Amino acid sequence: MSTPAREFDFTQQDFEKIRKLIYDYAGIALSPAKHDMVYGRLAKRLRALHLHTFNEYLKVLERGDSKEMELFTNSLTTNLTSFFRESHHFDILADYLRGHRSVGTLNLWCSASSTGEEPYSLAITACEAFDTLRPPVKIIATDLDTNVLETAKAGLYAAEEVEKLGSVRVKRFFDKHASGKYQAKQELRDMIVYRKLNLISQDWLIRGPMDAIFCRNVMIYFDKPTQLKILQRFAPLLKPEGLLYVGHSENLYHAADLFKLRGKTVYELAKPGGAPPSLLTR
Structure with missing residues (x-):
């Protein structure tokens, strides 16, 4: 049986150029x-631009069209997420927050916020740990994909997704929206600042020290040298007792001089106090 002809010409050379572009960026x-x-994800961009081949699309990207580069990146990033995914992480976070009630404002960084389920899960955990909708917790949520950041800011989610949290949490932390969806309460949205951030860029614009950094199911998209560079920048951003959370299929064995395992996919600094807080500017 012959393979159906594709709508757009897409050569192996085109694919290799795209691999290099997304890796470099x-x-x-x-x-x-x-x-x-x-092919499947970028074909939509070719249609939108009325192009006929991937070679033509690559020329658009190579001209330095920043908006198209953003859309290109958005197309190739994966945003699978859900509320309280890997729930044991939030139990550990809640214990940490309760144990640090007297230290003032606690700072959390969700480094790959996707459509917002993870940062809102952090916010809910903080509210429950302090038994108030206004806990002394600030959350910075970042992502490379600008589309998902807009979704996250709005905090609007389908009923079937929110209702999995149980009636008590839904009533306490969400409002029924006119669209039929549920929206995270204003207090939760006020706790979170959303920013676009590329983890391999030089200008993170994140100020430490952080009590926790969530970087879950992100490292799997990077090679080991890139992972190590990111982890080297995470370390000085964490408080000496701060925690780094990674995904269930990720490990930091190659960064044992920086982080040691504390619990299931939860790490702490290998040498607490060994690195000064980051002085990166906002």
Whole structure:
């Protein structure tokens, strides 16, 4: 049986150029097996621009069109998420927050916020730990994908997704919206500042020290050298007792001089106090 002809001409050379572009810009290492995925996701951009080949699209990107580069990156990033994903992480965070009630404002960084379920889960955890909708907690939530950041800021979610949290949490932390969806309460939204951030860029514009950094299911998209560079920048941003949370399929064995395992996919500094707080400017 012959393979159906594709709508757009997409050569192996085109694919390799795209792999290099997304690696250089975002650190994402696409495997050769992602050939069809890349075609499927970027074909939408070719249609939108009325182009006929991927070579034409690459020329648009190579001209330095910043808006198209943003859309290109948005197309190739994956945003699978849910509320309280890997729930044990939030139990550990709640214990940490309760144990640091007297230290003033606590700072959390969600470094890949996607559509907002994770930062809102952090906010809910903080509210429950302090038993108030206005806990002394600030959350910075960042992502490379500008589309998902807009979704996260709005805090609007389908009923079937929110209702999985249980009636008590839904009533306490969400309002029914005119659209039929649920919206995170204003108090939760006020706790979170959203920013676009590229983890491989030089200008993170994040000021430490942080009580916790969530970087879950992100490292799997980077090669080991890129992972290590990011982890080297995380370390001075954490408080001596601060925690780094990673995804269930990730490990930091290659950064044992920086982080040691504290619990299931939760790490702490290998040498607390060994690195000064980051002086990166806002």
